[in-house]
Amino acid sequence: MMEPTGTDYLGADSVTDVARMLMALVSEVWIMRDRQIVTEYLLETKGAVTREELDEFVPSGDLAAQITAERERFARLVAGAPIAAVRRSVPEILERAGLEAPEAAN
């Protein structure tokens, strides 16, 4: 067993606050991921993009659907991480990743 690393500065009561910090970070990562998808889209469709265009852009149609699917997969992987520790069948793992389980996986 590993040696204790020293004083437990936060203590068990702070677990929820650590989770709040984690979720704040998760939000920031998602905002960057969303911006990356929008940037790629605008570069592909217009060839160039300004910061203002990125700030003002509101996805619609197929792009909005694609971002929604990606956001839900992201939320599932983060908020479902504790579940992933115990629900570990191949179909469950594929479902969390947003993939359909092929017949052979069942």
Add this chain to the structure above:
Amino acid sequence: MTFLTNLDDKTLKDGAVPTFALSQRGRAGMQLLGAVQKYSSGVLRPIAAENFAADKRGKALSAEHEAAAPGESARDRINAAREVCESDNVYRLERFIQRWVAEENFNRGIPAIEERREKFEAFNAAQGDTELLGTLDLSAQVALPKYYDRVEWHLEPGGWDGYDLYGALFAYGVGPYVFSHGGYAAVGVGDDITKQRANTIRQFPKESYGRIYEPGCGGVSTLKAVNSVFPEAELHGSDLSPLLLKNGQKMASRFGFPVHLKLADAAHDTGEADESYDGVITYALHHELPPKANREMFRELFRIMKPGADIVISDPPPFRAVSMFHAVILDWDTEHREEPFFSAVLHDSLDAMLEEAGFTNVESYAIGQDQYPWVTRAVKPATLAAEAA
């Protein structure tokens, strides 16, 4: 009650002032809250419910809850069931996410709307130049009841009037990106609260109505639904919040229907004439008042209703109507989402309160999943003398 949460649906008046969108950062941040809450209520909560059902003590409490005689207190059972729930990591994770999203609706939402202040003020100014329909009467000297003052409902900093752009925050952020997925408080996952309001209005038994009144009308979300079902009805509403009422009149005008709004404490004095309304609607209101104020409000509503008039109510279901596990979920809001009277009202009976006030034909039933919306409706007797006979 709440601010209007959908500003751009298909019923928008021709030529209405166009709205605006959040920035990419604001939009993406709010959308993530919606996605995480949807996962929590749609996936984690059913797992927690399965775990509760599989627990020996949980099973026994569920059996007791289902067999309980009407009127029997559920407080002890809910407390015991909460202990069982809290021994489950998945339940605790689900509740943490619910709380986190409720905090972030404002922690993240207020900055998201503040960075659009200039655009919102321009929209508001343009809106102000258009014709306002109906009337707005803020002249009454209304003392805020003790139960209302200083409560930060749903964790809203400063309460309903605590930030001048709350109307915009709900319309552009929380409404479309978080509430639209359902899965919070009594609202079932995937449920659309706009449709739920319209379905509730359809519980009025008559084909048409002359004058309809809504206490606690907030930003006119429900009066908008009333207008969609009974376009001929003259709509009146009151609220304790000047900010909600001002927003309400602007938004009703934007959709092209007149409303007559008044600052009033409807549990004390609506300021309306005796026997002057054909119908009364209340929506998600009574759980925000202590039982005593609800009883006073029903007496006041009875006074202003015409003989034969109908009252339709939608509020979270009473504990006796939901599963043991769901009772724990609903009870949680009282302590964790700034709903100080939520449990007290769900332990009580709106049916009994209506009967005490003199209403007859009282009935209550669910029209959606998880027993929500829970509708209670009743009639003011056509002639009091005939009813007594």
